Amino acid sequence: SWTMASFVRNSVEEIRATVGDRRVVLGLSGGVDSSVAALLLHQAIGNQLTSVFVDNGLLRQGEAEKVLSLFKRHFRMNIRFVRARAQFLAALKGVEDPERKRKIIGRVFVEVFDSEAQKIRDVDYLAQGTLYPDVIESRSAFGGPSAVIKSHHNVGGLPRRMKMKLIEPLKHLFKDEVRLLGRELGLPDEMIWRHPFPGPGLGIRIIGEVTSRRLALLRKADAILLEEIKAADYYRRLWQSFVILLPLKSVGIMGDQRTYENIAAIRAVTSDDAMTADWARLPHELLGSIANRIINEVRGINRVVYDISSKPPSTIEWE
């Protein structure tokens, strides 16, 4: 649109004037905000931008490859892909408490990102896809009640001790404006309309300890759920939809064999801003085919349940 085109022009000018011949580093997650920020910076300063993508092993199936092929091959961006699965898994070993998981995942991310950024010469700037509501929320929730419920402020979550100046080109924008901007910059619809995905990723969708076996189960089940939701044309109507792997086993039967396997829960919600949410009234047929496919195709899951809780008093995520 006309307004977004002029927003891009102005931002590009401003970024160039600020950065000069220095270099900028950005943590690319594949979410809408960091993706749009990366594209905007790339448009302004090209290869003076290095985007760091950390594969923490807690991503959805095919996620890392998708992000890499889009930004590296399609947009020809300068990307550093860091394989850090083992590091995250090792740090999470034996940890069951959700808040401890979040802290550990956040800390390891900072360590990994930090050491990667050190390798880039002449980096003066750290770019982030902070939006206007993030700025407001991190101020008002400072010490407030929502701050203690879950420690998921993405703002300021990146290395402080690195002496870099912050660039936040989206900090005056709302989410719908970021989507328009993304479209203007050529980001595919599939990325623009993506459901939010939490920073700690699948790590907080496995209740209890995170192990590579449990991750593999969850990834498969989650991919099936998304496939079915998209095929039924429900993706755009939902705020989020995902699978949670429970550390519970139940008895089942396959052929003439008794099974004793894991239970998976499906969560699908509608919402405007994640502050409140309602469980989605998905058609029973759709729920049925999701459950059938997960149970038949994922060895290790023999029962699927649907979460019919609203927020509040429940939260969207289970941890």
Ligand code: XMP
């Ligand atoms: P809850 O579960 O609190 O989630 O109703 C509200 C929204 O926030 C997302 N969420 C997170 N995002 N790091 C994030 O970046 C986190 O630790 C985190 N926890 C929850 C959740 O997916 C939902 O969109």
